[in-house]
Amino acid sequence: MYKNVVIKAFEKGKNEIPGNSSKTNISNHISDVLLNDYKYPLSARSLRNLFDASKTCDEATDINISSDHTKILCQYLGYKSYSDFLIENPDKIKSEKNKGAGGFLKKNKLTILISVITIIVIYFITSINKQRWMIWQEDHYVEVSFDAEKYSMSQMKLYNKDRINDFRKIRVNCETEFFNSTGEVKIWYGKNSNGELEYFTAFGLHPETGKTLKEITTYMIKTHICGSY
Known part of the structure; x- marks a missing residue:
């Protein structure tokens, strides 16, 4: 499981x-x-x-x-x-059901291993043919067809549903909800290639620099966004 x-x-x-x-x-x-x-x-x-x-x-x-x-x-x-x-x-449940099989897995380990490798190879070949891609566009990721030139420039990334749906660059101000009702962070930040602070709606890597984004803090909010926070 x-x-x-x-x-x-x-x-x-x-x-x-x-x-x-x-x-x-x-x-x-x-x-x-x-x-x-x-x-x-x-x-x-x-x-x-x-x-x-x-x-x-x-x-x-x-x-x-x-x-x-x-x-x-x-x-x-x-x-x-x-x-x-x-x-x-x-799985524990499956193991309990197979206790009377006389060590089936051990006796057939080579056959199982070959079968698994075959499945993985078939899956890998199928995945290559069906691979999906995305690219950063201004303030969010969008799904695109494969482009060799953009790929060579490290602009293309493997498709990630969570990045497409939840990862956005946003503008923040005193009205922005930085934390939820339980105190968990809702905004992350990082500097772009020009050294300017930018803010995002999810944890991850900065789309331009590839550096890890940091969780917003009260200090950062008061210092860079809203002095009266």
């Missing part, structure tokens, strides 16, 4: 950070690793939500998670794909 991937990822994250291993610290650590090592933006808040869902759903149900999120968390755990993860971490 997908929830096992999330739970395993948090177990690994807990072992990688010293001191206070709270859920918030673990999710922040995993988010930083995914962004810095895999160039994949997945916010700490989203990770916490996935973890909470994984811990609260019963054994017979699973969480709702995108295939891209699952794939990158499997890579963080050291697996090439979710299929590889399942081979080493079979």
Whole structure:
């Protein structure tokens, strides 16, 4: 089940950070690793939500998670794909059903491995033919057809539904809602290539510079946006 991937990822994250291993610290650590090592933006808040869902759903149900999120968390755990993860971490429910199979997985490991590799190769070839792309356009990402010239200039990025729907550059002022009712950040900031501060509606990399955006703080708001905040 997908929830096992999330739970395993948090177990690994807990072992990688010293001191206070709270859920918030673990999710922040995993988010930083995914962004810095895999160039994949997945916010700490989203990770916490996935973890909470994984811990609260019963054994017979699973969480709702995108295939891209699952794939990158499997890579963080050291697996090439979710299929590889399942081979080493079979579902508990499925394992119980297969106890009387006389070690079927162990006896047929080579056959299963070949089958998985075949599936991955077919999936990879199909994905190349169906790959979707996006490009930054003024203040948001838009889906576009592949353009070799723009790709060579590092302007094109792999399509990401969350980036398309939720990532925007906005103008901020004293009326902007910087935090939600529980105090969680709603605005991130970073400098463009000219050294000017710009503000965005989601965590990620600055579309121009590729640098990691930072969470807005009360100090930043008072200093650069609204002195009376």
